[in-house]
Amino acid sequence: MPSTLAGFCEFREEIRKSRFITFAGPVSSPAQAQAFIEQHSDLNATHNCWAWKLGSQYRSNDDGEPGGTAGRPILAAIEAQDFDQVVVLVIRWYGGIQLGTGGLARAYGGGANKCLQQAERVLLINREAFSLACSFSELALVKLRLSEADALIEEESFTANGVQLGIAVSPEQLETLRRQLADLSRGRILLHSSSAN
Template sequence: MLYTLITPFTINEEIKKSRFIVNAAPINSAEQAVDFIAHVSDINATHNCWAWKLSHQYRFSDDGEPTSTAGRPILAAIEGQSCDNVVIVVTRYFGGIKLGTGGLMRAYGGSASHCLQQAPLTAIILRQSYRVSCLYNEWPILENKLKDIQAIIEEQTFDAEGISLFIAITDDKFQELNKFIANLTRGREQLFIKPQQ
């Protein structure tokens, strides 16, 4: 199971007189990650190293530290803590003692891991979006079923015929709901996967 942060979270660590400030946040898009990085990075710091992961997409930056000593260890920390939809920025203020390649990797990866270990996390529930329609007299029955299976109503529109919905459900509820809709509408309706935009 994968997890993400409930809210943004920050910790501070000191490693051999260098100060590391770790800012982490949940994200739903690459744009959110970029905005968060810009928001928490300190131009007066020695380095603002970061990584983010969003399903199969990921990016990282060493921001002037030796190659693969900062961004990649931060990304490894995200994956190592079974997290996704997360961005982490580790801001370093140099304290005068060089850490060496191994020391940098441990400092950046370790501080990112410590942040995620202390942050309030929640499980990521994967859902698929579907389109379905029903008549007005069928809606109260369908609405109750959607509540029972914890479906998320993403969008609904009303017209002369009835109601059209976009809903999101977990994969294990698909067969049950599709059969329910077929019975309710006497075979007139079924779930259709929402087209990608």
């Protein structure tokens, strides 16, 4: 089952006089991955190589290293350890000794692997998207029930009649949550599948 990272992690090593620092973190969008890369890149370093994976979306960058020797090995490390919603940045300061294409791939992929291996993992729960509407007076109770069901509130908008929520809930919790919401609203609060829209 895929995992993401519990938080930021880093790993440092020196390989034949080149210094490598690997940073990794959890992300929930391509924009967030790009922001992580920009925030942690060192413009004084020789190379800032990276990869990220979000479900079926992924990107990688060799940042001037020979094609396929940095970004792809970093992405391979993410996939090999069954990570998702993760970004990894490997920064290199060149030390004067060339590593060759195989050495570069091992250095970048190895740094990513070691960083991810020592990191704390969080299992990604498969959740489905639903929407619901409730009155203002029911909102606090609805949020309590959502929290108990480990559901995520992804959207919240106020209307003339109350509140519209976009939520994500695991299939295992779905029927319990449906019943609880129906009970607290005398059957008025219904979950509508967002995938049907």
